[in-house]
Ligand code: ATP
């Protein structure tokens with residue numbers, strides 16, 4: 001499974017709709033400081049609901065909405081990720097999985113909306129599907145600055161926990177614990 005395309009609308013510095021197409025290969029993003037490279041990664045973290053353990057350098061979700069010098073103040077930000085699912089890594093019967101996450105503000109209030117292949121769903125439902133493809137907040141699908149140093153410096157027990165998580169063992173460990181408690 002790989003990411004084919006990321007579409008950003010009003011997300012952070014991307015005031016206009018931006019399409020980032022990704023080949024199934026090693027990809028490098030270059031550009032001047034402040035040009036939005038890290039914001040593309042933030043868009044991925046946002047859309048794939050990986051935010052709980054990874055900061056997107058925004059205090060509140062509404063801060064992710066574009067606010068530029070052009071006076072425009074959109075009331076939503078949206079990121080769509082298109083994933084190649086030809087290997088059926090995600091248990092959805094289509095070659096492509098399209099995930100959209102939107103944050104919408106209404107005065108002081110805001111809410112998030114989630115879509116899986118165009119169908120509205122809950123965040124829990126979306127995360128369940130992502131987890132089936134090994135995409136979880138704990139999964140190190142995105143390795144952030146400082147993560148490597150942290151892993152090197154942590155103790156063996158904590159490091160083992162990460163390996164269990166990536167290998168998919170911890171899910172069964174949790175189920176086992178639950179079964180034994182019954
Ligand atoms: P560097 O090379 O320094 O790491 P970068 O290319 O990774 O830079 P980003 O961190 O992606 O840059 O982008 C930072 C820019 O995004 C800043 O100029 C910041 O003002 C802008 N930005 C962040 N949030 C918003 C927002 N909600 N609306 C408009 N611009 C924003």
Ligand code: MG
Nearest residue numbers: 034037038039
């Ligand atoms: Mg950066």
